[in-house]
Amino acid sequence: MSLMGELWAFMRERKKWWLLPVIIIMVAMGALLVFAQGSVLAPFIYTVF
Numbered sequence: 001m002s003l004m005g006e007l008w009a010f011m012r013e014r015k016k017w018w019l020l021p022v023i024i025i026m027v028a029m030g031a032l033l034v035f036a037q038g039s040v041l042a043p044f045i046y047t048v049f
Contacts, residue, residue, distance in 0.1 A: 011019055036045045 007023070011017060032045065036042050
């Protein structure tokens with residue numbers, strides 16, 4: 001959790017708010033790949049990438 005705190009402090013101090021949507025999308029895509037790995041939908045999700 002310290003990584004998230006440091007990232008938040010960096011964005012707040014340096015006014016890099018444009019990084020927030022990029023990070024959210026990257027985390028969401030990573031979570032989608034991890035959770036779909038063992039499901040029936042995995043072949044369909046992997047064709048998107």
